[in-house]
Amino acid sequence: MQFKDKLTVLVVDDSPESLSMINMALDDAGIAVLVALNGQQAINVLEHVTPDIVLLDAVMPVMDGFQCAREVRKKLPLTPIIFMTGLSEVEHIVKAFDAGANDYIVKPIRPEEMLVRIRQHSNNTRKLLEAQKTLDAMRQHVFCINKSGRLIWATPEAQVLLNQYSEQQGQADINIEERLSRWLSSGAQDGHDLVLPLQNSLMLTVYYFKQTEEDEYLLKIQSPDVAVDPSVLEESLKITYREAEVLLWLAHGKTNREIAEILKMSPRTVNKHLEQMYPKIGANNRTTAASIAIQKILGGRIGMPGK
Numbered sequence: 001m002q003f004k005d006k007l008t009v010l011v012v013d014d015s016p017e018s019l020s021m022i023n024m025a026l027d028d029a030g031i032a033v034l035v036a037l038n039g040q041q042a043i044n045v046l047e048h049v050t051p052d053i054v055l056l057d058a059v060m061p062v063m064d065g066f067q068c069a070r071e072v073r074k075k076l077p078l079t080p081i082i083f084m085t086g087l088s089e090v091e092h093i094v095k096a097f098d099a100g101a102n103d104y105i106v107k108p109i110r111p112e113e114m115l116v117r118i119r120q121h122s123n124n125t126r127k128l129l130e131a132q133k134t135l136d137a138m139r140q141h142v143f144c145i146n147k148s149g150r151l152i153w154a155t156p157e158a159q160v161l162l163n164q165y166s167e168q169q170g171q172a173d174i175n176i177e178e179r180l181s182r183w184l185s186s187g188a189q190d191g192h193d194l195v196l197p198l199q200n201s202l203m204l205t206v207y208y209f210k211q212t213e214e215d216e217y218l219l220k221i222q223s224p225d226v227a228v229d230p231s232v233l234e235e236s237l238k239i240t241y242r243e244a245e246v247l248l249w250l251a252h253g254k255t256n257r258e259i260a261e262i263l264k265m266s267p268r269t270v271n272k273h274l275e276q277m278y279p280k281i282g283a284n285n286r287t288t289a290a291s292i293a294i295q296k297i298l299g300g301r302i303g304m305p306g307k
Contacts, residue, residue, distance in 0.1 A: 012068060014061060023035070043075075056084065078129065103121060141157045148181050233296055274286070
């Protein structure tokens, strides 16, 4: 989105009647109009111009609105996409939002409603971009995702850390999008932080900050400037270094499968280490073991990075 007094809207529709009505309403409202007759034409337009809003029909030749929305979203992660179509079935509405839509209006279009929604989405995007610019200037490790874990935007510092984690994960069974999505749906908003392990006993800690839109979540990363040394647990609890590594990640809420992925061992081996460790530290279950580990970690001045 470009900061200018006059909004620019790209209208993608193959119906002359719809185009005429929409163009007249937008022009009367002082909004600049770009026109494409199908999805492919719209993508070609985006090679030269960045609109503030995309109004999109669903059923069109060459490239339909759903495919077009996916392509627009790749090029313009923040630009609002409003579907305006005669398709009113729930399956089509869901399909549109899955493709990246921000809103959905069923034809026949009421010009007043269309203009209100355009202004609302435009204002929301402007505020989001202003906030993003401020965060960039402050060099904060902040990023925004949707409920599927897809990255919408990130400050440069956050992007570096996310790239670092993704590169180290390689071909892991669970990618970062899936981890973030699971975390959002299972306690992120209740203060349960997400720990992403890096190499050399470093970790990223992701904190939930706020929900900015219906499907946009603002998150913050703690830079991995605190090393978590398993030797703290090894020495204080008189266990092996490998057992200390397992216990360390247990203390951070990881499951046996997740610990196995982090430490490159099988879940069965993780369970074996835990069984051997419990009597050494005076624990009889995971909760007690985690509690003991956390107390030792804090006593050793090494723990979860602060917010």
